[in-house]
Amino acid sequence: MPISLYAISAGVFVRMLTNLEAILAKAEANAADRKFNPDNLVGMRLAPDMHTLAFQIQAATDRSKLFVARVIGQQAPAWEDNEKTFAEIKERLRKGLDYHKAIKAADLDGLEEKLIPLKIRGEEVQWAALKYLNENAMPNFYFHVTTAYDILRHSGVPVGKRDFTG
Amino acid sequence: MPISLYAISAGVFVRMLTNLEAILAKAEANAADRKFNPDNLVGMRLAPDMHTLAFQIQAATDRSKLFVARVIGQQAPAWEDNEKTFAEIKERLRKGLDYHKAIKAADLDGLEEKLIPLKIRGEEVQWAALKYLNENAMPNFYFHVTTAYDILRHSGVPVGKRDFTG
Numbered sequence: 001m002p003i004s005l006y007a008i009s010a011g012v013f014v015r016m017l018t019n020l021e022a023i024l025a026k027a028e029a030n031a032a033d034r035k036f037n038p039d040n041l042v043g044m045r046l047a048p049d050m051h052t053l054a055f056q057i058q059a060a061t062d063r064s065k066l067f068v069a070r071v072i073g074q075q076a077p078a079w080e081d082n083e084k085t086f087a088e089i090k091e092r093l094r095k096g097l098d099y100h101k102a103i104k105a106a107d108l109d110g111l112e113e114k115l116i117p118l119k120i121r122g123e124e125v126q127w128a129a130l131k132y133l134n135e136n137a138m139p140n141f142y143f144h145v146t147t148a149y150d151i152l153r154h155s156g157v158p159v160g161k162r163d164f165t166g
Numbered sequence: 167m168p169i170s171l172y173a174i175s176a177g178v179f180v181r182m183l184t185n186l187e188a189i190l191a192k193a194e195a196n197a198a199d200r201k202f203n204p205d206n207l208v209g210m211r212l213a214p215d216m217h218t219l220a221f222q223i224q225a226a227t228d229r230s231k232l233f234v235a236r237v238i239g240q241q242a243p244a245w246e247d248n249e250k251t252f253a254e255i256k257e258r259l260r261k262g263l264d265y266h267k268a269i270k271a272a273d274l275d276g277l278e279e280k281l282i283p284l285k286i287r288g289e290e291v292q293w294a295a296l297k298y299l300n301e302n303a304m305p306n307f308y309f310h311v312t313t314a315y316d317i318l319r320h321s322g323v324p325v326g327k328r329d330f331t332g
Contacts, residue, residue, distance in 0.1 A: 003169035003278050003296060012300055046212065046320045112169050121328070130169060134178055139331045142308035143315075150316045154212045162287070165305045 005071075005112045006105035009133055013064040016145050017097045019166040020060070023149060024090055027157045031086075034156070038086035044151050053151045057089045060144035061096025067137035068100065070116050071129045072107050171237075171278045172271035175299050179230040182311050183263045185332040186226070189315060190256055193323045197252075200322070204252035210317050219317045223255045226310035227262025233303035234266065236282050237295045238273050 004011075031038035042054045051059070058081050069076035077099060083089045112130040120127075120136065127136075149164050170177075197204035208220045217225070224247045235242035243265060249255045278296040286293075286302065293302075315330050 001279065003171065003174070005169065007296065008169070008174055008300060012304075015301065016305065046316055047322070050319055113167065130173065134174060135181065136331065138178075139182065139308070140327075142305070143312050143327065143330055146309050146312035147316055149309075150212055150313055153216055154320075156213070161306075161309065164309055165302065 004105055004109050005129065005133075006103070006108040009071075009137070010064075010068050010100045010103040010108060011105075012138070013068070013100045013141065014097065015166060016141070017060070017064070017093060017100065019164060020057075020145055020148060021090070021093055021097060022166075023152060023157075023159050023163050024086075024093065026159050026163065027152050027155075028086060028090075030157045039084070041152065041155060041157075042084060042086055042089055044155050046147070046151055046154060050147075053148055054083050054089050056144045056148035056151065057092050057096075058083065060141055060148065061092060061099075063137055063140040063144065065096060065099050067133060067141075068103055068108065070118075071111050071114060071132075072103075170271055170275050171295065171299075172269070172274040175237075175303070176230075176234050176266045176269045176274060177271075178304070179234070179266045179307065180263065181332060182307070183226070183230070183259060183266065185330060186223075186311055186314060187256070187259055187263060188332075189318060189323075189325050189329050190252075190259065192325050192329065193318050193321075194252060194256075196323045205250070207318065207321060207323075208250060208252055208255055210321050212313070212317055212320060216313075219314055220249050220255050222310045222314035222317065223259050223262075224249065226307055226314065227258060227265075229303055229306040229310065231262060231265050233299060233307075234269055234274065236284075237277050237280060237298075238269075 027041055028038045043052045045052050065076050079095060083092050114129045115126040116129055116132050118125050118127055118132060193207055194204045209218045211218050231242050245261060249258050280295045281292040282295055282298050284291050284293055284298060319325060
């Protein structure tokens with residue numbers, strides 16, 4: 001059986017965003033335990049010139065959504081990137097997760113060589129879907145999911161790598 | 167053309183470890199600019215109960231090496247995890263990179279359904295190579311590469327996501 005493009009893209013997105021959803025739930029419970037407003041987590045960063053937790057959630061859902069939509073040839077749903085509260089970043093994550101859950105293997109499988117028009121660092125290119133996944137969508141997706149986790153761990157949320165890998 | 171197991175595993179490991187090598191070079195140059203010993207970076211962590219930069223490099227090279235070796239059915243090279251200096255973590259990364267660079271697509275391609283005996287959270291399982299990659303090796307690999315980057319960014323090293331994605 002050939003390797004399924006779905007299994008190595010949307011399947012991974014569903015899995016990792018589900019894990020991140022459980023991590024956010026632990027972060028919210030920890031804020032209650034420590035008696036601070038979980039909204040305080042939304043703007044946390046690892047460095048003043050790095051992006052916030054809200055941005056990591058926005059980017060993880062965007063990068064993954066755009067890969068799937070572009071490869072299938074769908075219009076990607078537009079999300080406003082205006083999340084400011086913990087409830088709003090949870091809702092943003094849920095929207096990303098719901099988008100990927102609605103994708104069927106048959107929607108993506110076999111499209112690995114389809115040429116996808118992309119703008120990579122200002123240059124218009126046409127990349128095969130598999131190259132787009134391996135060299136752009138997946139590294140970016142994992143970067144933002146991991147950095148969201150790292151921001152929460154740095155903020156004292158008691159999660160471990162088992163929460164990350166699921 | 168079916169999706170190549172090599173392209174989605176060792177190919178990704180080579181690419182991301184090469185990017186991480188360039189990030190370490192920038193970290194070393196930055197330490198010189200800021201007039202501190204780069205060895206000081208080796209023990210940096212994002213939280214007192216998280217692992218050090220040295221561990222992230224050890225784990226990234228180990229997780230990726232073990233995937234490839236187990237799927238091919240090779241003995242994985244043993245590395246001691248005793249790196250304490252910046253020169254040593256660079257050398258460890260180089261060993262990991264050299265290991266993956268020596269792998270040929272033909273060594274891995276077609277093995278995606280091979281059952282690999284694994285111990286996952288204390289339980290002996292047999293997972294198809296592709297499941298092992300998607301659910302264990304790749305999330306762990308990206309976790310440690312990203313966290314190495316996040317530790318360095320948090321430590322003030324002037325790198326950006328373009329250094330990460332390459």
